[in-house]
Amino acid sequence: MQLTKKIKIYPTEEQVNVLWELSEKCRCIYNLALADRKNAWCNEQRSVGYIEQQNKLPEFKENNPEYKVVYSKVLQGVLKKLDANYKSFFALRKNGDMTARLPKFRSNKYFMTLCYNQSGYKINNTNIKFAHSVNKTSLDFEFNEILENVRQVEIYNDDPYKGRGDFYLSVTYDVFPKAYTDNGCYQAIDAGITKIVTCINLKGKIHEVKTPRPDKYWQKKMDSIKSKKDHCMKNSRKYLKLHKNYRVMETKKSNQLKDFQHKLSRKMVENTRANTIIVGDLKVKKMAQPKIINGEKQKKTKRIRSRNRSTQNQGYLSRFIEFLTYKAELRGKRVIRIDENYTSKECYLCGKRHDMPLGKRTMECDCGNVIDRDRNSAINIMVRFLSQNALWTGYLQFVDNLRQTGLPMRIRFLESDFQMK
Template identity: 55%
Template structure:
């Protein structure tokens, strides 16, 4: 497994000047390549900007391969780019390719709100990626290659690594960091026949049920409810100042500091919760619903198909719930390190369909209890976790595990499903 470790570095003023000069060349190359792609998009309006082959492959005329092949000529014409290690410049183009390919894919899929990547501003530090080469680690020190001047970029590390694949240099809140992608040993996964299904929510971070029909719930502390009013107040005061003034910058720094504290608290809560979950469950397989967090925050539409502004509180509850996708990533890598596995499955309508009879209900988010005609009265999150477990067992044809799970539901006093197992897939 590959993990990324974030390490803060303290460059000298001379080293800081070198880093900013290299970052500036990366920024110029990014903007130059982005301008070329935007020009292609405007001139062709997507009609002739790609070629569709008979086997369905799509290849854009201005793509990463074309811009990478143009890189030697660009460096010859503009020698200032030669001070940056060649692999770093290639990774700048690859990063742009990922950003722009995502924009194209969203537009092709009909998302008219998708916008192309923006140009990078001069005051911001451009991330530099040394992939596979350009760095050397020896005796808990790392040196980065460059050709700007004779000042070496050598920094101390906290420990040694068995194998390093990539080193990223970036800045955040005025501090410099290294992101080191290294290899770690993970235990092999063994299916022990025990499973745990998890439903992610807003009021409760997780609602989990195992094959023994025992529930585990964790409420969300919601630190954002404490920090958001303070951030909003500072932002309102900042917006009434002249942009760029000393007072504007002072309020902006204060706002960013509070936002960073909120983010760090959420991340700390998620790390502790995911560690507790993977350590305290005997199940080697964890099933979790595959949420589309991006769509959860979009504005709703009425029956007349007129756009209606989504409630600010609802969007904040969704996005500030602790970044649900981040929670899944933490849970996944922690589970794999100790020989467990996280499987994501489709969870559409699991909160709306009764797991007993399959009837679909109108369940707005404010309605927390499902009251079905079949007599099933249950919390919507618990219903969803049971439905996720039944769907996983039926999709994988685990009939023995299915019967055991249903039997355990009966012993705990919960209603048992009346539908055939295939109905949940």
């Protein structure tokens, strides 16, 4: 298992000049490789892959010795990023996202991320040194902790336009999680908008956590600054000052949401007896209304804009599931994702499917069941997991415990539905 740690560094002016020189060489390689792919397709109707371009690198460096100042693994990392961008484009198109666009050429105004994969760096306790041949300036940086089992280090700028932001190291390292054992305890989680998690276990106990909304505080200030920026000449002194303030607010908002998600995911993993956590396979990208539907541009009302912000700005629900997954694996637990289609719309008591827009928070069924939509979804996720894995005893226990907690429940699945795999 691999984790990534973010470390802030403070390069000197000479080191920044070296980083920009390396970035410029990587940018040229990226643009040349992109042009090679486009020309091969336009002229020969042929696709060029990563391996073919990597094999051309030694000959290219012999003909252009100025590129030898960059460590070879860094140039290979640039080609890998281009290949990953192409694969992402084709995957999005395959999934029906027609707004996806091919990778574009990189401008020299942007700082390129430098990726040192497996080698090209040397770590000595709390010091790291990177290889290069630009000049005699040493690229060595200090940090506050000892890192072991490091696999990859990236140098990047959090505001790459003209390198206005701070420089960071992204360190990827190996960790060794505990072995997983199924102890027969399960917990189902529904991730939502107003409540970030609604949990239920086999005993029928429900736990809910409301979503914090720091974006409501910061968004007004950020919108005000953005409005002022629109009335300034681009790159003027006032424009740059407003842009810097906007970046600071955006960073604080993002950090508050990320901090909350880290603390909540750790607390959930540590405080549950269940070694198996079931979550719905949430597709946050589809929750917001797109700008174009059936070729027509949609008018964004205040209600739609508010809903889109509530779905997309909540610290990214999919990121919270990733935090929960790796923290669970470190403690010998497992997070299982299952299809959650119609879990909020389908009554867990009788199975009837309702029309439940995001603004409707309570389900009222003809069978007499009145329940919060997130609780209904959590129960359906638990039932779906138990039925898919043929856990008939656990299902009967879950039904009985729900009755004891005061929630109506009847057995809707026959024993023949629980086929052993």
